[in-house]
Amino acid sequence: MQTTSQITDMDPNLKLVDFSQVSPEQLKSQVQQAIKAGHAFLDDLDNETDSPKQAQQALADIIEFDHIGLGLDRSWGILSHLNSVMSNEAIREVHHEILPLLSAFGTRVGQNKPLYNRYQTIKNDREFFNGLEAARKRAIDLAIQSFELSGVALEADKQSEYADIQSQLSTLSAKFSDNILDATQAYALPLTTEQLSGITESGLAMLKAAAEQYVAKQQEAGESVEDKPEYVATLDIPxxxxxxxxxxxxxLRKTLYKAYVTRASEFDNHKNSKDEPLDNSQVMSDILALRAQKSKLLGFDNYAQVSLSRKMADSAEQVEGFLRDLANKATPAAKRDLEQLKEEASAQGIESIEPWDTAYLAEKVKQAKFNLSQEEIRPYFPLPKVIDGLFTIVNKLFGVRAVEQSDKVALWHDEVRFYELFDKDDSLIGGFYFDLYARTGKRGGAWMSGFQARYEYAGSSSEAYNQLPVCFMVGNFTPPTADKPSLLTHNEVLTLFHEFGHGLHHLLTEVSISDVAGVNGVEWDAVELPSQFLENWAWDSKGIELISAHVDTGEPLPKEQLEALLAAKNFQSGMQTLRQIEFALFDLLIHAKSPAPDYQGILATLDKVREDVAVMQTPEYNRFANGFSHIFAGGYAAGYYSYKWAELLSADAFSRFEEEGLFNADTGQAFRDNILAVGGSLPAKTNFENFRGREASIDALLRHGGFIDNNEVA
Structure with a gap:
């Protein structure tokens, strides 16, 4: 099933996309055709008169429909990806035009009773169901749950209302994402020479590159630029x-901070290409109201209950208790962190610390306390070396090896790289793309997109079809210069390891039923386990040896700097933990409120959470929520707590390596077999306990965070 040209000289089961031949209009046509084929299949199901089907035939119908849906997953996946990494008016217009069609089709599938009945027929035939492989049983259970959460049991008028809500939500989420991207890229602040004091050489290079882009953009818009600035500050994260x-x-820090935390808010005066304000205030309120309406239709009290019905956690009360308990344990450390900053502030002549001071002061404290500067160690983490070391670590742990094949495939941008992943026996596992540099038209942050799941089909209506897993791993690191590769801070190294952990979860699956292959079907509060788990090797001295070498001399990271880096691991961890808890509690509470809060209620909730857990005050104008894409334009609604929940799991999983050896291949194979290989084919709790041999414990999380002594038992 091809939606684009197949790349020559590559394994055909990779089903790679020829991005040189992809156009928005072509993808639009492919999505429409795929949706049409799906509707036609459902039309035939609706005309069936011999229901209920026997279980064997019911399963055959389900498999056939899943296969038809592959074309939609593929064409829409490509379009969505390009809208995230190469956004322009043409791509965005087609993407948004397709959203209502996609939403309507998804709703029809979720509310289709003939299809739902086939799943129930299989489930009710206990002998047949119990004879199925674990992955298929899990996929059927999850599908039945998904039908119920899509309103399959609703009356016709309520189903229509649900469909309208879903359509509005998909449009609003896209608008939220557009607004924050446009607001980020609309801001540019030319700088004077005096304002540059203290900024590092690499920082100045970025500011200079931003100035060149600023001038080019003004000229493209037909505006004259009389005094071309040499340096320009933007809101792109690097x-x-x-x-x-x-x-x-x-x-300057205050000015830039205010611009960043008021993006897409009532304080943001920028407009989009249609001369519309980039204000997410009403968008957020509408999203919450619609989610609440959907929850009521489905018989839930609020959206938090809907979200948690498919997660490891049992209830909002349990999650809130977990977060507040962790906040209590982290608060003493956070207060110590703040005192460190206050001492440095006093030395700098700053009477009262403000949020625009914290990163600056923390860097000063780190240099004084640990003799550690992120800028000084940046030359020791050139991206090519980090990638090579990452691949070596993964090979030691899981026996897999990555081989670059960028010159053999068509890419969406010349900065992108493509790799094949091979197993111990040299068999091809799958492929992955790295798109790691910040640029115009690319949304901020870092993510892994499991574009193509492992999948096998041997149906009767067409020839056999086998598909290997392929994923996109995306970052926003500092781009390379003419004479130097991208040089990473250690925080960026951690980001790369994090996303590669997600990638391994997607690629190393041994499940061929795509609904539960890789990250698919994994409870959202467990999906961060492999990503956070892999970060640990970027904190280990032997791991750092493999990923570091000076960009000019090739010398390893000096011992004193290595020791300083490791000693600083928990520097400011208390305040950082409280910040994550603040975000997670805010997300949980706005989705647990009934009725849903309006914009002022959203702000009031955030203020109350900060009052409860923060150790520093936030300016009244701060509109963090207006850019909180994870929950308003991503999959983390009432689920942002997942980062801390999964951090507990990842810390405990890593503690087995601490006990048995950080590069113990047998332990690595056990993690691969019990976590990575099984994907969503078993509940995450089962997978974790199969690996760890017991239930998860919070002890390792508290120890790794520096909240208890190594010898203290929580």
Missing amino acids: VYLAVMTHAEDRE
Whole structure:
């Protein structure tokens, strides 16, 4: 089933996309055709008169429909990806035009009783169901749950209302994402020479590159640029952090901070290409109201209950208790962190610490306390070396090896790289793309997109079809210069390891039923387990040896800097933990409220959470929520707590390696077999306990966070 040209000289089961031949209109046509084929299949199901089907035939129908849906997953997956990494008016217009069609089709599938009845027929035939492989049974259970959460049992008028809500939500989420991307890229602040004091060499290079883009953009728009600035600050994360961490000009930091935390809010005066305000205030309120309406239709009290019905956690009360308990344990450390910053502030002549001071002061404290500067160690983490070391670590743990094949495939941008992943016996496992640099038209952050799941089909209506897993791993690191590769901070190294952990979860699956292959079907509060788990090797001295070498000399990271880096692991971890808990509690509470809060209620909830857990005050104008894409434009609604929940699992999983050896291949194989290989084919709790041999414990999380002594038992 091809939606684009197949790449020559590559394994045909990779089903790679020829991005040189992809156009928005072509993808639009392919999505429409795929939706049409899906509707036709459902029309035939609706005309069936010999229901209920026997279990064997019911399963055959389900498999056939899943196969038809492959074309839609593929064409829409490509379009969505391009809208995230190469957004322009043409791609965005087609993407948004397709959204209502996709939403309507998804709703019809979720509410289709003939299809639902086939799943029930299989489930009710206990002998037949029990004879199925575990992955198929799990996929059927999850599908039945999905039908119920899509309103399959609703009356016709309520189903229509549900469909309308889903359509509106998909449009609003896209608008939220557009607004924050446009607001981020609309801001540019030309800088004077005096404002550059303290900014590092790499930071100045980014500011200079931003100035060149700023001038080019003005000229493209037909505007004359009389005084071409040499340096321009933007809100792209690498540039923003370069200023906030190092600029000695406090007013500059304040200006940039305010611009960043008011993006897409009532304080943002920028407009989009249609001359519309980039204000997410009403969008957020509408999203919450619609989610609440959907929850009521489905018989839930609020959206938090809907979200948690498919997660490991049992209830909002349990999650809130977990978060507040962790906040209590982290608060003493956070207060100590703040005292460190206050001492440095006093030395700098700053009477009262403000949020635009924290990164700057933290860097000063780190240099003084640990003799550690992120900028000084950045040359020891050139991206090519980090990638090579990452691949070596993964090979030691799981026996797999990555081979670059970028010159053999068509890519969506010349910065992108493609790799094949091979197993111990040299068999091809799958492929992955790296798109790691910040650029115009690319949304911020880092993510893994499991574009193509492992899948096998041997149906009767067409020839056999086998598909290997392929994923996109995306970052926003500092781009390379003419004479140097991208040089990473250690935080960016951790980000790369994190996303590669997601990638391994997707690629190393041994499940061929795509609904539960890789990350698919994994409870959302467990999906971060492999990603956070892999970060541990970027904190280990032997791991750091493999990923570091000076960009010019090839020398390893000096012992004193390595020791300083490891000693600083938990630096500011208390305040960082409280910040994550603040986000998670806010997300949980706005989705647990009934009725759903309006914009002022959203802000009030965030204020109350900060009052409960934060150790520093936040300016009244801060509109963090207006850019909280994870919950308003991503899959984390009432689920942002998953990062801390999964961190507990990952810390405990890693503690087995601490006991048995960090590069113990047998332990690595056990993790691969019990976590990575099984994907969503078993409940996450079962997978974890199969690996760890017991229930999860919070002890390792508290120890790794520096909240208890290594010898203290929680």
